[in-house]
Amino acid sequence: MSKLKQQRIILTGATGGIGGEIAKLLQAEGAQLGLVGRSKEKLEQLQKKLGGSDIRAVAADITDADGRQKIVDQMREAFGGYDILINTAGIMDFTAFVDQSDERIEAVFQTNVIAPMQLTKKVLPYMLEQKKGHIVNVGSTFGSIGFAWFTTYSTSKFAMRGFSQALRRELADTAIKVTYVAPRAVKTALNSGAVYKMAEEVKMNMDAPKDVARQIVRSVIKQDKERYLGFPESLFVRINAILPGLVDKATRGQNKAAKKYLS
């Protein structure tokens, strides 16, 4: 029997490129799903595509306290609670940091860091009480290697990696597991046309969302602590941690080439 059968899972970013594929796989595993996104239309389309029961679509903005309350309320109403939270929702900019607005820096941090932390805090008391729970944070290679022209996004993913590590250690004596899983670039709408052009020129590897979703679900099942997807990116993560000066030099040409695609 699948380890995820009848597990009650909150999936944020469910209507996105990666999230939609994760939802499909979780459904095939027999999970009970709370699918979260802001757009009602996109959620309806996803629900129609998936079919079946055991799905509750929750139209909610995770950066909003009422939105987060709605998510837990709907999960309790539909399934009596929740066992797993997968924080997938995220936003990104490909821009020179100097040109980014203060509002946008705040929005990226609210969506990619603060809201997932607050949602995690919201579900933890119940998970601790039922002595069962799993928090899964979707990060990025950019959360270990600071990338030029993705400065704010990179910084937000560094924060999520730190949050995952610290929380995992804080909860070590409880039944709650924490997973951080970091894909490399993925072919989804998160990336603008300019990013696709840039990625082609600098030969950045880009994975299919279906393959990435499969790896993420595998990490959920195995309750991995940390997982970095793709080779050689997973190796560069290690090298950058030990010898960042080497990576500064190695990426200089790439950063220069990427600059001309900035809008």
Ligand SMILES: NC(=O)c1ccc[n+]([C@@H]2O[C@H](COP(=O)([O-])OP(=O)(O)OC[C@H]3O[C@@H](n4cnc5c(N)ncnc54)[C@H](OP(=O)(O)O)[C@@H]3O)[C@@H](O)[C@H]2O)c1
């Ligand atoms: N694509 C890549 O190259 C790549 C690489 C590494 C890591 N990742 C990470 O993978 C995750 C998923 O990315 P993706 O490529 O699937 O992105 P995507 O296709 O753009 O989907 C983003 C999802 O987040 C939701 N979302 C955004 N803001 C929200 C908010 N305030 N409240 C609720 N939902 C919100 C969107 O739904 P609504 O717009 O309807 O709200 C959508 O479902 C992100 O955390 C991203 O950082 C992506």
